[in-house]
Amino acid sequence: MITVILEDMSEYVESAPELTSLRPASQVMRLDRMGASFPTRLSFMRTLLRELHTNAWAIETHDQALDADGFGHIVITARGPQTTYSLVAFSHALDPEQRTDRVIANAWDATFTLFDGVPTPDDIERLRHVVPLQEAGRCSATELTLSRANKSVRLFAHVIDALSSGQQPDAAFVQSVGYLMRTTAVYGNGKFGIADREKYADRSELAAPFQAELLTVYLIRHVTHLLVEHVARMKDPEAFVPLSDDMKRFLGIGNSTGLGMAPFMHSHPILVHNWVNARETARARVLALEVATPETVTAFRRIFARARQMVSEWTVEDAIQMARIEQLRSELTALEPYISDNTTLFSASPWRALCQYVEDNYSLETQELVSALILEPHGDLIDDLAAHMSATHAGKLNPKQRVGECRQMIEQVYGWALETPLNTPDAEAQFWYVSEEKREPRLGERAEEDGAEKEMPLHVIRDVQNFYADLANAPDAQLLAEVLMRHPEHRHIARRIQIVAAYPYAEIRDNLVGRQMRAIDLLRFKLAFFGASKFDPKSDRWTRITMYQGAPLPHELARSDSDDWAFAVAPSAPN
Numbered sequence: 001m002i003t004v005i006l007e008d009m010s011e012y013v014e015s016a017p018e019l020t021s022l023r024p025a026s027q028v029m030r031l032d033r034m035g036a037s038f039p040t041r042l043s044f045m046r047t048l049l050r051e052l053h054t055n056a057w058a059i060e061t062h063d064q065a066l067d068a069d070g071f072g073h074i075v076i077t078a079r080g081p082q083t084t085y086s087l088v089a090f091s092h093a094l095d096p097e098q099r100t101d102r103v104i105a106n107a108w109d110a111t112f113t114l115f116d117g118v119p120t121p122d123d124i125e126r127l128r129h130v131v132p133l134q135e136a137g138r139c140s141a142t143e144l145t146l147s148r149a150n151k152s153v154r155l156f157a158h159v160i161d162a163l164s165s166g167q168q169p170d171a172a173f174v175q176s177v178g179y180l181m182r183t184t185a186v187y188g189n190g191k192f193g194i195a196d197r198e199k200y201a202d203r204s205e206l207a208a209p210f211q212a213e214l215l216t217v218y219l220i221r222h223v224t225h226l227l228v229e230h231v232a233r234m235k236d237p238e239a240f241v242p243l244s245d246d247m248k249r250f251l252g253i254g255n256s257t258g259l260g261m262a263p264f265m266h267s268h269p270i271l272v273h274n275w276v277n278a279r280e281t282a283r284a285r286v287l288a289l290e291v292a293t294p295e296t297v298t299a300f301r302r303i304f305a306r307a308r309q310m311v312s313e314w315t316v317e318d319a320i321q322m323a324r325i326e327q328l329r330s331e332l333t334a335l336e337p338y339i340s341d342n343t344t345l346f347s348a349s350p351w352r353a354l355c356q357y358v359e360d361n362y363s364l365e366t367q368e369l370v371s372a373l374i375l376e377p378h379g380d381l382i383d384d385l386a387a388h389m390s391a392t393h394a395g396k397l398n399p400k401q402r403v404g405e406c407r408q409m410i411e412q413v414y415g416w417a418l419e420t421p422l423n424t425p426d427a428e429a430q431f432w433y434v435s436e437e438k439r440e441p442r443l444g445e446r447a448e449e450d451g452a453e454k455e456m457p458l459h460v461i462r463d464v465q466n467f468y469a470d471l472a473n474a475p476d477a478q479l480l481a482e483v484l485m486r487h488p489e490h491r492h493i494a495r496r497i498q499i500v501a502a503y504p505y506a507e508i509r510d511n512l513v514g515r516q517m518r519a520i521d522l523l524r525f526k527l528a529f530f531g532a533s534k535f536d537p538k539s540d541r542w543t544r545i546t547m548y549q550g551a552p553l554p555h556e557l558a559r560s561d562s563d564d565w566a567f568a569v570a571p572s573a574p575n
Contacts, residue, residue: 021284021288022277022280022281022283022284023280023283024504025504025505025507025509026416026509028276028280028505029276029505029507029508029509029510030508030509030510031508031510031517031518031521031522032364032521033364033367033368034508034521034522034524034525035518035520035521035522035524035525036324036363036364036365036367036368036524037368037524037525037527037528037529038368038369038371038372038528038533039372039528039529039530039531039532039533039566040279040282040372040375040528041375041376041379041382041383041563041566042278042279042282042375042382042383042385042386042389043528043529043530043531044208044209044210044211044214044389044529044530044531045214045217045218045530045531045532045547045548045551046531046563046566047208047211047386047389048208048211048214048215048218049218049551049552049557049562049563049565050383050386050563051204051205051211052078052080052557053552053557053558053559053562053563055080055081055205056081056558057078057079057080057557058077058078058079059076059077059078059079059219059222059554059557060076060077060079061074061075061076061077061226062075062076062077062086062118063075063124064226064230066091066227066230068231068234068235069093069231069234070091070227070228070230070231070234071091071092071093072090072091073088073089073090073091073124073128074087074089074091074223074226074227075087075088075089075119075124076089076219076222076223077118078215078219080205082203083203083205084117084118085114085115085116085117085144085212085215086114086115086117086118086119087112087113087114087115087216087219087220087223088112088113088114088115088119088123088124088127088131089110089111089112089220089223090110090111090112090127090128090131090132091109091110091227092107092108092109092110092111092132094107094108094109094150095107096153106134106136108132108134108148108149108150108184109149109150109151109181110148110149110150110151110181110220110223110227111131111132111134111146111147111148111149112131112145112146112147112148112149112216112220112223113127113131113139113143113144113145113146113147113194114143114144114145114212114215114216114219115127115142115143115144116141116142116143116144116195116199116200117142123142127139127143131143131146134146134148134185134192135192137192138192138193139192139193139194140193140194141193141194141195141196141199142195143193143194143195144188144194144195144199144200144212144216145186145187145188145194145212145213145216146185146186146187146188146191146192146194147183147185147186147187147213147216147217147220148183148184148185149181149182149183149184149220149253150181150182150184151180151181152177152179152180152181152182152254154177155169155173155174155177155179155180156180156181156228158170158173159174159180159228159232159243160228160231160232160235161232162232163228163229163232163233163240163241163242163243164232164233164235164236164239164240165236165239166239166240166241167241168241168243168244168247169243169247171247171570171571171572174247174250174251174570174571175250175313175570175571177254178250178251178252178254178534178546178549179224179251179252179253179254179546179549180224180225180227180228180251181220181224181253181254182253182254182255182256182544183217183220183253183254183255183256184255184256186213186216186217187213188210188212188213197212200212201390207387207390208386208387208389208390209271209275209389209390209529210530214530214531214547217253217547217548218548218551220253221251221252221253221547221548221551222553222554224251224253225243225248225251225553228243229242229243244571245553245556246571246572247571248553249550249551249552249553249556249565249568249571250549250550250568250570250571251549252546252547252548252549252550252551252568253546253547253548254544254545254546254547255532255544255545255546255547256538256542256543256544257523257527257542257543257544257545258440258523258541258542259440259441259442259443259519259541259542260440260441261522261523261526261527262432262441262519262522262523262526263432263441263456263458264526265508265522265525265526266457266458266460266508266512268391268394269395269496269499269500269503269506269507270391270393270394270395270499270503270506271390271391272505272506273503273504273505273506274388274389274390274391274503275389275505275529276505277388277503277505278385278386278388278389279385279529280505281382281385282375282378282381282382282385283355283371283374283375285378285381285382286351286374286375286378286381286382287349287351287352287355287374288352289349289350289351289378289381290348290349291346291348291350292345292346292350292351295377296377296378297345297346297350297377299376299377300339300345300373300374300376300377301339301340303373303376303377303566303567304332304336304339304373306566306567306569307332307369307373307566307567308329308332308333308336309567309569310533310567310568310569311325311328311329311332311369312329313569313570314534316535316536316537317536317538318536318537318538318539320537321535321536321537324363324365325365327363327365327366328363328365328366328369331362331363331365331366332366332369334362335358335362335366335370338354338357351374354370354374355367355370355371355374358370376566379563395495395498395499395502395503396495397491397494397495397498398480398498399479399480399481399484400479400480400481401479401480401498402476402477402478402479402480403471403474403475403476403477403478403479403480403483404475404476404477406471406480406494406497406498407468407471407472407476409497409498409501410464410467410468410471410497412501413497413500413501413504413507414464414468414497414500414507416509417460417461417464417465418464418465418468420461420511422461422462422465425447425515426514426515426516427511427513427514427515428446428459428462428513428514429445429446429447429513429514429515430443430444430445430446430513430514430515430517431443431444431446431451431452431455431456431459431513432444432455432456432458432512432513433451433452433454433455433456434454434456441456443519443541446513457492457493458512458513459512459513460493460496460507460508460512461511463490463492463493464493464497466490467487467490467493467494467497470483470487470490471483480494508522518540519540519541520537520539520540520541520542520543523542523543524543527543527545530547531547531548532545532546532547533545533546533547533549533567533568534546534549549568550565550566550567550568550569551565551568552565
C-alpha cells in the first residue's frame with residue numbers, strides 16, 4: 001500500500017519551468033498582494049472570448065418558450081468549427097422569501113446547464129425536471145455544467161419598465177448594479193452526475209481552465225438580455241424598444257463567492273503555479289522590451305485612462321476595500337503625468353522603469369493594476385502563455401529522496417514557515433473545516449468553536465515544522481520512505497514540499513489559520529484569474545463580483561476589436 005502512495009515525482013521536477021527572471025514567490029504569493037489582484041488579458045474569460053472570435057463561433061437562439069412573465073425555457077447554441085454546446089436555461093417564478101445568495105438555497109429565479117451538443121425535445125423535458133433541483137437532482141454526462149442565478153430584482157424591474165415605455169434604463173442605476181442576474185454557483189467537473197472534465201479536456205476550446213464554466217456564464221449573460229427584453233415587449237408591444245448595445249455590453253453577470261472557493265488554491269498547487277507562472281512570465285516578457293513603439297504607448301495610455309475611469313466608478317461598502325480604492329484613485333492621478341511624459345515611456349526599457357517607479361512609490365493595488373495594464377498592448381507577445389495554464393497532473397511523491405536532501409529542501413523552500421512562531425492564540429486562531437450540511441469549506445474560531453479535530457490540512461506551517469522536527473532524528477542517507485513508514489501523517493506534507501520545490505508559485509507564503517488571515521484575499525486572487533472585476537467584499541469571507549462586464553455581445557465577436565473590453569466603464573446616458 002505504501003508503494004502506491006509514495007510514487008515517483010522526478011518526471012515533473014525535471015520539467016519544471018525556469019523562474020530566474022520572474023518576481024519571486026516570496027513577493028508574489030503573499031496574501032496582501034494576492035488580495036490586490038486584477039484581471040489580465042490572460043484571465044480565463046478573455047481566453048474564452050478570444051477562442052470564440054478566432055474560430056468564428058456562432059451564438060444563436062435555438063428554442064424559446066416563455067410566457068408573458070418570462071417563465072419557461074430558452075436554449076442558446078454556441079457552434080464552433082467542430083463542436084456545438086447549448087445552454088439550456090429555465091426561468092422560474094420565485095417567492096421573494098426564497099430568494100437568497102446563500103449556497104444553502106433550494107430555489108432560484110433561473111437554473112441552467114451547458115449541454116454537450118444540441119438537445120432534443122426529449123432532452124429538454126428531462127432537464128426540466130432535474131436542472132431546477134440543482135444538487136438535489138441528478139444530471140448525466142451530456143451536461144457539462146450546472147448553474148443557478150437570482151435576479152437583481154430592482155434593476156430587472158426598472159429595465160422592464162423603461163423598455164416597455166420606449167426608454168432606455170437610467171444609466172446611473174445600471175452603473176450602480178452592473179448586472180441583471182447574479183449566479184450563486186457554477187458547477188463543473190462531475191458534480192451531481194454531470195460530465196467529468198476528462199470527457200472534454202482534450203477539446204481545444206475547453207482545454208484552458210474553467211472554459212466550460214465560463215462559456216456557461218457568457219451565455220447566461222445573453223439569456224438575461226433576451227429575458228428582460230421579452231418581458232418588456234410583452235408588457236407593451238407597441239411602445240417597447242430593445243435594450244441598447246451599450247447597456248447590454250456593460251451589464252455583466254454578478255456572482256456571490258464565499259469560502260467554498262478558498263481552499264482550492266491549496267488543493268491544486270501545480271495548477272495555481274501554472275496560472276501565476278504564466279502571468280509572471282508575461283510580465284517579464286514585457287519588462288524585457290528595450291523600447292516601446294508609438295502604437296503600444298498609445299494603446300497603454302488609452303487602457304490606463306479607461307482603468308482610471310473604472311476605478312472612479314468602483315464603490316463598495318466595505319471600509320477596508322473602499323479605503324484602498326480611494327488610495328488607488330489618488331495614486332493613479334499622481335501617476336498620470338509620468339504616463340503622459342514622452343521622456344518616460346519612450347526611454348530605454350520603459351515598462352521595467354514604470355513598474356519599478358510604481359513599486360518604489362505606490363501601494364500594492366496600484367502596483368498590481370499597472371502590472372495588469374502593461375500586458376494589454378502586448379497580446380502578440382504574451383497570449384500564447386494562456387495555453388500553459390492548465391495542469392495535467394497533480395504531482396507524485398518521490399519516496400527515494402534522501403532525508404538530508406529533503407531537510408535541505410525544506411530549509412530552502414519553507415524557511416519562512418520554519419521561522420513562523422506558532423502555539424499562540426493569534427498564530428492558530430482559525431481552522432478550516434467542511435460543513436456537514438452542504439459539504440462546503442468553512443472557517444471556525446479555534447478557541448470558541450468545536451470541530452478543530454476535523455480540520456482540513458491547510459495548516460501548512462505547523463505541518464512543515466512537525467515534519468522537519470521528525471526528520472531531525474533520521475540520518476541524512478536514509479530514504480524518505482523509511483521515515484514515512486514510521487510517520488505516515490507526514491505523507492501529504494512531504495509530497496507538497498517536493499511539489500513546491502519544483503513549482504514555487506504553488507504555495508501561499510502566509511499563515512492560513514492566523515488571526516490576521518483574511519479569506520477575501522484568497523477569493524480575489526482566484527477570481528482575478530477568472531477575469532472578474534468590481535470586487536465588492538461583504539465581509540472578509542465573501543464577496544460579490546461582476547463577470548463579463550464590457551465584454552462583446554454575441555453578434556460582436558467577429559469584430560477586430562472584440563478583445564478590447566478590459567476595465568469596462570459605465571455607458572453614457574442617451575442624449
